[in-house]
Amino acid sequence: MPVFTGCLLVPLPNIEVRHRYLKYHDLHHLVTGYSVGRIGEGEVSAWELGTGSAFVSPTLGLMNLIALSTGLVLRPRRMWQAFLRGTRSRNLYPAVVRAEVDAGRWHDLAELRTYCLEVKRTRPGLLLRAAEFGGYCVLAMCIHVAIAGPAVVARFFTDILMGYSVFQAVKPKKRTDLY
Numbered sequence: 001m002p003v004f005t006g007c008l009l010v011p012l013p014n015i016e017v018r019h020r021y022l023k024y025h026d027l028h029h030l031v032t033g034y035s036v037g038r039i040g041e042g043e044v045s046a047w048e049l050g051t052g053s054a055f056v057s058p059t060l061g062l063m064n065l066i067a068l069s070t071g072l073v074l075r076p077r078r079m080w081q082a083f084l085r086g087t088r089s090r091n092l093y094p095a096v097v098r099a100e101v102d103a104g105r106w107h108d109l110a111e112l113r114t115y116c117l118e119v120k121r122t123r124p125g126l127l128l129r130a131a132e133f134g135g136y137c138v139l140a141m142c143i144h145v146a147i148a149g150p151a152v153v154a155r156f157f158t159d160i161l162m163g164y165s166v167f168q169a170v171k172p173k174k175r176t177d178l179y
Contacts, residue, residue, distance in 0.1 A: 017059040024092040024101065030109055031092075031116050034082065042071015043082040048093075049136055050086020056093040062143070065136065069144035072137055083133050088118045 025044065029036055034043040045067035054061025071079045092101055106112040159168065 015059070017057060018063065021057070021060055021093060024098060027092055027101070027112070028116075031113050032082075032085070038070050039075050039078065041067040042069075042074065042079055046071060046079040046082040046133075046136075047086035047089065048091055050083040050133075051089050051091040053091055053093055056091070060093065065140040065143050066147070068136060069140040072140060073144070079137075080133060083136075084129065085118070087129055088120045089116050090119060092116070 025048070028034075028044050028048060029040065032044060032047055034040040034047070045064035049061065049064050049068065053064055068079060090097075092098060100106075106115060160166070
């Protein structure tokens with residue numbers, strides 16, 4: 001499945017963990033109001049990391065870090081704000097909560113928002129959360145370089161082999177799908 005990593009669509013394996021959690025990730029978009037563009041995906045991923053998604057499934061956390069890396073490149077402040085919002089919220093990923101969603105416990109989006117958003121009053125200090133987010137950012141950017149670096153090189157050589165000039169190969173393409 002193609003996934004945005006920075007400005008590139010990079011093919012990644014469509015694994016079982018993604019299938020298991022995709023419906024709930026999509027509900028997180030509705031609950032939080034974050035878009036499905038590259039920045040919105042980064043915001044949902046930052047929010048999910050703030051809610052503790054990586055502790056539900058390390059693979060889920062890794063997928064969040066991939067999307068966070070793109071958001072960090074495009075709008076780092078929004079990623080920080082989404083992460084902080086997540087630290088006060090809860091996600092739909094625990095097995096018990098997924099079963100409740102599937103059983104129709106919440107009748108509408110307003111009820112689901114009331115359950116998820118800004119429900120935690122106590123949290124570790126801002127400095128501790130900043131350190132946690134900083135750790136996620138470092139990991140996200142390492143993953144970004146590991147995935148996007150080879151993809152950029154491959155794209156450059158492919159463009160050259162297709163007859164584009166060096167200037168055409170390195171010229172960024174104008175994108176309208178950021179938000």
